[in-house]
Amino acid sequence: MTQANGQATNAVVTVRAQEGSSASLKKYRTLIYKTVTPIAFIIILMTLWQLGVRIFDTPKYLLPAPFDIWQATLEGFPDLMQATGNTFISALLGFLLSVVLGTAVALLMMVSKWIRWGIQPYAVVLQTIPVVAIAPLVVIWLGPGMNSIVFISLIVAIFPIISNTNLGLSSTDRNLIQLMQMYKSSTWTMIWKLRFPYALPYMLGGIKISSGMAVIGAIIGEFVAGIGGGKGGLGMAITSAAVQMQTSFLFACAIAASLLGLAFYLTIAAISHYSLHHWHESAIRTDSE
Numbered sequence: 001m002t003q004a005n006g007q008a009t010n011a012v013v014t015v016r017a018q019e020g021s022s023a024s025l026k027k028y029r030t031l032i033y034k035t036v037t038p039i040a041f042i043i044i045l046m047t048l049w050q051l052g053v054r055i056f057d058t059p060k061y062l063l064p065a066p067f068d069i070w071q072a073t074l075e076g077f078p079d080l081m082q083a084t085g086n087t088f089i090s091a092l093l094g095f096l097l098s099v100v101l102g103t104a105v106a107l108l109m110m111v112s113k114w115i116r117w118g119i120q121p122y123a124v125v126l127q128t129i130p131v132v133a134i135a136p137l138v139v140i141w142l143g144p145g146m147n148s149i150v151f152i153s154l155i156v157a158i159f160p161i162i163s164n165t166n167l168g169l170s171s172t173d174r175n176l177i178q179l180m181q182m183y184k185s186s187t188w189t190m191i192w193k194l195r196f197p198y199a200l201p202y203m204l205g206g207i208k209i210s211s212g213m214a215v216i217g218a219i220i221g222e223f224v225a226g227i228g229g230g231k232g233g234l235g236m237a238i239t240s241a242a243v244q245m246q247t248s249f250l251f252a253c254a255i256a257a258s259l260l261g262l263a264f265y266l267t268i269a270a271i272s273h274y275s276l277h278h279w280h281e282s283a284i285r286t287d288s289e
Contacts, residue, residue: 061245072252076249087218091217091218094154094156097150097154105162131155139225157211157217165202167199168195168203208272215264220235222234238257
């Protein structure tokens with residue numbers, strides 16, 4: 001009997017080991033597929049682009065080939081990196097301010113219905129006004145340069161944070177709220193210990209959206225309020241390249257702007273996954289993923 005139990009135990013251990021090995025192999029294959037597929041797609045796209053431009057003899061000022069863009073990137077690499085760094089600083093400041101102010105506004109809206117009724121219409125109106133329409137006013141008020149660029153980036157990025165955070169704070173389980181009310185918890189205690197953790201996935205979703213929008217806002221601000229020379233960002237570099245018909249370098253600046261926005265997004269996505277993957281359904285990977 002003991003021998004039979006030992007054999008059954010060994011069989012179970014063997015099956016579990018095989019299942020674990022199979023799951024690890026499946027996860028490894030999925031990671032390879034997710035990595036190789038985008039790389040293969042971009043290689044095919046670049047090859048077709050290069051061949052198409054050469055076959056149809058498209059002028060470089062209309063549509064440069066990928067090789068021309070790469071060559072322009074190498075030639076203007078120092079200026080491109082400096083412009084990207086300037087835009088990064090402006091976008092980062094605007095993004096951080098949007099996170100702090102947006103979260104604070106959403107918390108105030110949750111604390112008092114009077115504040116919520118007073119702020120919400122203006123927050124919606126602020127989002128619906130085209131930023132290019134108010135950017136000249138910002139330049140008049142704050143002057144050209146970093147201050148105006150950061151403020152424009154803030155305006156573009158703050159609304160998703162206010163909206164998502166307010167939605168998350170308002171979506172807390174009513175049963176849990178009533179339970180804390182039974183224990184005579186204060187409003188701020190309830191927000192900090194219940195509503196805020198419950199709203200965290202919503203907040204991180206809004207922050208992910210705002211991370212890319214902050215870069216867009218910074219570049220728009222540079223179009224309107226940017227200054228040239230070493231202090232200019234990607235917006236000024238794009239404007240200068242377009243005026244001088246340097247289409248290859250214009251593409252290089254556009255790609256740099258896209259990569260900058262992608263870096264912002266991936267950073268926040270990594271923070272979001274690290275914060276949520278142990279407990280929230282949105283970040284827990286299933287076996288099919």
